Amino acid sequence: MNRKRLIALVAGLALALGVTACGGDREASSPASAHELHIGLSFGPFTLDPAKDGGGLPNVMRSLTNQSLFHMNADYTASPALVSDYKYVGEGNKVFEFTLKKGVRFTDGSPLNAAAVKTWLDYFGKQPGPYATSLAIASVETEGEYTVRLNLASPCPIVPLLLSQYGNRGALSSPKSVADPESLAKGTYGVGPYVLDAAESVVGDHYTLVPSEYYHDPSAIRFKKVTVRVISNASSMLRALQSGQIDFGSLDSSTAPAAEKAGVKVMHWRSGTVAVTLMDRNGTATKPLADVRVRQALNYAVDRTAIAKAMVGEYGRPTSQYQTEYTDPALDDRYPYDPEKAKELLAEAGYTEGFDMNVVDPGPILGNWGDPTMQAVAKNWEEIGVHVKVTPATTDFMQQALSKKFAAMQWTPDTSPTSITYSLLYGPKASLNPFGAVAPGVDKLFAQGQAESGDQGGATFKKLNSLITEQALNVPIYEYQIPWGMNEHITGVDKGSWIVFGADLGWKG
Template sequence: MNRTPLIALLAASALALGTTACGAGSEGDGPTGTSANELRIGLSFGPFTLDPAKDGGGTPNVMRSLTNESLFHMNADYTASPALVSDYKYVGDGNKVFEFTLKKGIRFTDGSPLDAAAVKTWLEYFAKQPGPYASTLSIGSVETKGEYTVRLNLASPSPIVPLLLSQYGNRGALSSPKSVADPGSLAKGTYGVGPYVLDPAQSVTGDHYTLVPSKHYHDPSAARFKKVTVRIIPNPSSMLRAFQSGQIDFGNLDSSTAPAAEKAGVKVMHWRSGTIAVTLADRDGTATKPLADVRVRQALNYAIDRESITKAMVGEYGRPTSQYQTEYTNPALEDRYPYDPKKAKALLAKAGYPKGFSMDVVDPGAIIGNWGDPTMQTVAKYWEKVGVRVKVTQATTDFIQQALSKKFAAMQWAPDASPTSIAYSLLYGPKASMNPFGASNAKIDALYHQGQTQQGDQAAKTFRKLNSMVTEQAIHVPIYEYHIPWGMNEHITGVKKGSWMVFGADLGWTN
């Protein structure tokens, strides 16, 4: 898994760009300096692969949402609404059987029909790929009932199947059976259900991508732009200059450039996106024995000055926190580990490490700006003050591969604000995809399995307990809640704030 854009799990929250609502007005109403009806987007990084089953989420999903409309649409509050689905339900009790019926008359961008057989082909393909979201939903079998109804028999219960069939995690971003039969083509083109399709002749992988209207989209009027250009601009200063010179209409900024963008007349919006954290992967002490002691893990939390780090690294575009952000964060635990180096040293001594210990940490370098290595280097200095000697490795191009290599006791990264059940499948379960040492906690496991069979208030109560236990067990060293500043020119309308970036149905362009 050599996948830099998984830093999208990490470095940016997934974006849902409304596929029925991007457009300008009539001929000549397009952005200044472009041909009529062209939308220009700037992203700090693009997809590693165009195959949704193998890619991460985050900023690349701005483009993917235009080419791969999902079965369900994820809302800002972590609920999901039907998109390509006309009806859905759980069958029986225990959240183990889920059934949905597709809307009729929908086609993929290669002309293939969206039917139950196509969905079955895609879901079975998705489950077999080495993608970061493959473990978030365990499907025992997929049944087709007639031409348009699909039944999922789950190998383990899940209360959030609609969410897991949305743009979150890409499973809902269907691609056609023809493309699945040729994964090489799927990695280089777009074959989803969406108003736009990639034009390879006008695209250069990793640099820019050009989207043009699909001939087969069920609502041609939704493709109001004749062309959408997505430019990959990894340097924050270059992104700022692109805004200032009017070269892009929408894009992601960072804490170092957002204030200057606002002064230049760019409209900037930001809100909670996820957590900058050090995940203590070797918490069973397989290779780094001290981390098996909860007192050591708590000491690492007490040893850092979150307020000072947050101010230095992101300023107003973040907030210090002691807990990993999910949909059930507990306000009472936001300052669970205040800066207290004396207490950190005392806990280390009680655990049998009065002189500290050594540990190796990997981070994604500076590819995610101050969120990455600059933050980790600052944390390391605080840890060294209490005797914990840290060797930091920057893994700019192969972060995921390195994080899963078992060479590092911990990983510093920027996971998004994940739903609790997904956080478990990514981080806490013994077979979780980002749990290289297979560390586990019996009480956390029990709460997860209980919550997976519940719905509504019962599930919420159980998952709140799970999140509180994660904080008390100090599985992470959370540092700050990060906010992604998004810039847009003054003409773009319809952007709504939320824990996820969501464009409303009224997204448009005004003169």
């Protein structure tokens, strides 16, 4: 695996909130276009190339520059965005066909047509990005100027979702930019209302977006300019919101209450799971992890309630299961805090004296979600005899996580559709499975669910979620929520959604 694969721990770092504050010709825009929008994010994109970047907070900006083929809704369904018609062909969810809307252009002026989509999808699947394996495409065919047919290497019932803004595959970039990947990493070339003004941007610090002259719906423009600032310090983000330097920004559990007291409007919703991923679960380098009793012991040993209260307070809750669209509330307390039970399981597995294990976490970049949480878990494990050496990553977290030097990694994946979760964690060739670990029954159930549709496929994926929890492939700790602060003029943010991809962010007054 290319060592840069998943340069984003962000396959699931945080809430992937996005906006479709549409842009276009300034003269044809609405009165609201007189306003500038200032956004604050705790971290920005690792690269501007959607095929190589992760998800999470950077998608706030990406949704302004790269409109996707489909739009992901809060309930995991997907609606057509740049597509006029779509369907599966034949049985078994292995051939998917869609027709593009006419008259759409990329921000460099080139047309969005079937050939452009094929160029992008072929490019995307060959890149060392976190979502390259989320959809197995055997070949892409074009019919006429606007129809695209995907021949899949394996069944997939949620192709529209995987061509949405979730996972970046649907965030098309122009053929001209694909031909020059170096420029694609430094600019934006999507079908989007805004385009990066590179001369007014500093990578890693701030990004300036201006309306695209080629956007197909100029009347929907909201702002004459959007500035995205990267503010990694939580206190600095709070001050920027309080002073009006930013209009919309990500907070955390330590600053959200203070923001509310200062009159900042704060909203939050279900976002993802802070978890320890047991990568060496077949015991290649750390033999005890091959025993399900050991993995279950690690789960019983974690005081999730105390850790969640200390780390996220009201902006999260303890859970024993990795959050997907098929989570079962009955499994949230599958592994209650029971260190004596944990010791019994270790003894049954032959590890009365415990064992040693190496774990890497993303260090300080995630605040309490990162190293502080992992240190608390390690303390719990120490109490049952499992001696953990924790390495907080300062740079290149994913390179370390995939180096096979660590039995596990602690990270913060988004609440993800099952198909993406499998392609990231559980499949033999999953992006975050450096040891190639397999789990009894998981691959079979996943393949079955992929070939099924509707309620039948959902029932299979529910069984898969239960199996993953029983097999203890992860040690979930708590579900987290990201508080977002905004000024009184911001409109279009839907608190009813755990994810606000495509919210029609606007300006009132």
